[in-house]
Amino acid sequence: MNAIIDLLHGLTGLFIDDGALALAILAVVLLAAVLALLLPGVPLAAGAVLVVGCLSVLVANVAQAARR
Amino acid sequence: MTWIAAAPALSAAFVSSLVEAVEALTIVLAVASVRGWRPAGLGAAAGLALLIVIVLALGPLLDRVPLYLLQLTIGILLLLFGMRWLRKAILRAAGVIPLHDETTAFAAETAELREQARRHEARLDWLAGLASFKAVVLEGLEVVFIVIAIGAGRGMLVPASIGAVAACGLVAVAGFAMHRPLARVPENTLKFAVGILLSAFGVSWTGEGLGVPWPGEDLAILAFAALFLVVALAAVALARRPHAQALP
Numbered sequence: 001m002n003a004i005i006d007l008l009h010g011l012t013g014l015f016i017d018d019g020a021l022a023l024a025i026l027a028v029v030l031l032a033a034v035l036a037l038l039l040p041g042v043p044l045a046a047g048a049v050l051v052v053g054c055l056s057v058l059v060a061n062v063a064q065a066a067r068r
Numbered sequence: 069m070t071w072i073a074a075a076p077a078l079s080a081a082f083v084s085s086l087v088e089a090v091e092a093l094t095i096v097l098a099v100a101s102v103r104g105w106r107p108a109g110l111g112a113a114a115g116l117a118l119l120i121v122i123v124l125a126l127g128p129l130l131d132r133v134p135l136y137l138l139q140l141t142i143g144i145l146l147l148l149f150g151m152r153w154l155r156k157a158i159l160r161a162a163g164v165i166p167l168h169d170e171t172t173a174f175a176a177e178t179a180e181l182r183e184q185a186r187r188h189e190a191r192l193d194w195l196a197g198l199a200s201f202k203a204v205v206l207e208g209l210e211v212v213f214i215v216i217a218i219g220a221g222r223g224m225l226v227p228a229s230i231g232a233v234a235a236c237g238l239v240a241v242a243g244f245a246m247h248r249p250l251a252r253v254p255e256n257t258l259k260f261a262v263g264i265l266l267s268a269f270g271v272s273w274t275g276e277g278l279g280v281p282w283p284g285e286d287l288a289i290l291a292f293a294a295l296f297l298v299v300a301l302a303a304v305a306l307a308r309r310p311h312a313q314a315l316p
Contacts, residue, residue: 017152026144047278
């Protein structure tokens, strides 16, 4: 049983290591999705939010980890 | 399909899989050094068999999933997976967390198995085989995910698979010939590069899943990779601790 729990823990760990980073990435994707729905005529706006959002999230998370 | 078209998928899958294969090999070698090749080999073979079953079962399902849904799902998973790698590689390069060292990982795994040997002598072969199995399954699933993420939906599954199989084969041959962990592989540099590539693929796929028509189509991935590289290097400088080693 422990081995299975261990394996499942390892599987989630493939994608989520720092919970704050994972949540921030999902929030950026959600924001881009909302923009894509609200502004279907300007699809690149969602793309720009996605690119800038992901890069910002990365820098902010690294800076926070470095301060800890 | 030309080699020029297939080269990015093949090389991205090769480099990503190389890192995973090195990590799996370290644990399999640690098991072999403590309990011999039988449990290590049986565990690894069982892990490989499970991976083959997973690929055979899930592979045909990929064609049935609508393309936008596949792009969005894999794109989000790629962002989570790639940015997690990139974050860790940045923090390691900046000296905030220690560099991953295969020799240390090998020593830690060996020590843990010896400790288990002291406590559960009778069950040790089983425990050792399980450690080998788990390493192959977890690292192998990462390889499978990388191959799907890089290749699916673009007709690049075959070159991505060739890249992954070549990397795993190369690591297996080198590791079993030397009988020690491949400590000289510049793992953090590879993870840094792979994190950038996977994050760039993730942005591209997620955007396409949301209906974003990227200028230049697939060429946009190169632009995203360049952006991630510049920002990641800036983040290393921002987070750098005194006495941290420069990125090799």
